[in-house]
Amino acid sequence: MTTSQRPPEYTVRISARSKRARIEVSHQGAVQVVVPLWFSLQGVPTLIEHHKKWLQRSLTRLQQRGVQAAVPPSQILLPAIDEQWQLHYMADKPPHEATTSSSCKAIIDSTNRAFYELPPEPHRYIPLLQQWLQQRATEVLPRWLTQLSSECALPFNRVTIRHQKTRWGSCSARGNINLNRNLLLLDPAVVRYLLLHELCHTRHLNHSIRYWQL
Structure with a gap:
């Protein structure tokens, strides 16, 4: 995510065991929305928009960690x-x-x-x-x-x-x-x-x- 207006790319996984919809961010920065069987896929963009600020913080933190890890210590x-x-x-x-x-x-x-x-x-x-x-x-x-x-x-x-x-x-x-x-x-x-x-x-x-x- 580069700007606050642009949502991140994400994948959707339907889980029979999941009881509620949730958003997961991997260590590599991949965003996945996990939804239960009863959840309407039309509600996924709204879920992403609702958690947009949290996603921005999470992805920015991962980017910063990646930059820090790439720079050898002095x-x-x-x-x-x-x-x-x-x-x-x-x-x-x-x-x-x-x-x-x-x-x-x-x-x-x-x-x-x-x-x-x-x-x-x-x-x-x-x-x-x-x-x-x-x-x-x-x-x-x-x-x-x-x-x-x-x-x-x-x-x-x-x-x-x-x-x-x-x-x-x-x-x-x-x-x-x-x-x-x-x-x-x-x-x-x-x-x-x-x-x-x-x-x-x-x-x-x-x-x-x-x-x-x-």
Whole structure:
């Protein structure tokens, strides 16, 4: 939809299970009107007109997301450790000699916190940056956890850095702690709290009163 006067293109699907007419917008921006068997197809244009503003907002939001996704990021912020890394893609040339990372297969200048020669395609640079974030988290988070462990006299067995979708961390009965690499994207005070939270689970695996008294 480009103007408020022009309705979007849409398809109509008759559903025997549907109890009311509804409009669906897919992630690709396709508009579909789902109507029950008893619904008159002559009423579809009126339904579209009635929800025209909602459709405009939904389609505009999808277009904006598409534009944002198509533009490669120019930097990575790691608030937890107060780092900002600049990203330069293959069209750019490094201003000086930098170190080559054998694992990421991109040129990483750790001194100036910059990436060079990153491939511009999302399906290529995203895995590289994810792999690098995993490495950076593996370098930083275990040291941070060990320091807090010593300060609070809460020893743990071992720590593993993972990419977890639903948890920031976990602790097993053996004192093994898993930490989410995305902790580097959080505020340092929040990360400290989450690390202490898992260390306290080395004493009490639940959230009982004794746990909160630690």
